[in-house]
Amino acid sequence: MHLTLVIPGLLWPRQALRDTVCDLSLPALERLLGGIRSRNTLPVGTNGYWRSRFGAPLPAAPLRRLALNKDASGDWLCADPVHMRLSPQGVSVDDPTDLALEWEEARNLHADLAPLCGELGELVCDEPGRWHLRPAVALPRLPDELPLGLSAAELIPSGPGAREWARLFNAWQMVLHTHPVNASRTARGLPPVNSLVLWGCGTLPLRYEAPWPFLFSNDPILRGAALHSGATTTPLPEALDTLNPVTRCCVHIDHFISPLRQKNAMAWRDALQALECDWIRPALQQNIPVLELVASDDEQTHVLTWHRMDRWQFWRRPQPLTALVP
16 A cells, blocks of 8 residues: 555644644654655645646635535636634634534525625535535636635635625625524524635636545545546545555545644644554554655645655664654
8 A cells, every 4th residue: 555644734833843742752653754765845835735736726616516516517616604703913714614504504694695696696505614606707816725814805806897796795794794693693602604705716627637546535625626536535534444455545634724723732732643543653553565644834845755664774763743844
């Protein structure tokens, strides 16, 4: 088996990483890092790494619909319900998954918001927290990635038809401000849906390269890309021991992303210990022929390759996780 573990969010700045892991016991990970045969540092973050492996841009909206077994032909853009939070720095976007919208809430909101699109396009609710819009006019300029933390002003579409899209944003927010669903959520202490965020617009490319025949991931965008490349894809298993043996596969471990966004060091430490116990230690115990570890931050991606024969190089000392960052 050639096993690739892609782990976004694994790397922090060196001093923060040192302080966070200083008292953790990670013998399997440190042994792996000490025995690395080759290391390649790419000048791209996680999203750039995925683009390079699939050989083309990854338009989020059509890929998500493909993963959800929906029609993905033509132009699409993501139109996710979000909570816009007021902070000392201004108004910014919270992670849509934090809303934990229920189906009934999503249907009620969609019923009142979809007619407002008028001639701009068709708004569809494919999952409670994953909505999409099929534009009937020229595509505006929008963020390619989910714009968490961006200010409200940066989220207004620009370019063709910008004024019409701005009017639509205002209409959505006015309806949401007094919507019964939000009144009920506020009474229960839950954040209200006070806007939709548009991002990830585009059209499926003709074809992707298939970097692996199997991809295990919970990310619908990556699963859509894998399907479009002809690969087999399933959700992330709990541990390597539950993974069916395959010749060559990629496992996308996304447990570090949310703790990193929330600056939750304890949750990030828990994810690191789970990585040690559920993936790295079993990989070494199973004597996997080739193990590739892909660790990234916003600016760089480190591709580390370990071969089965490297276990016999006893003169190589274990290396801490901090050795990966300058």
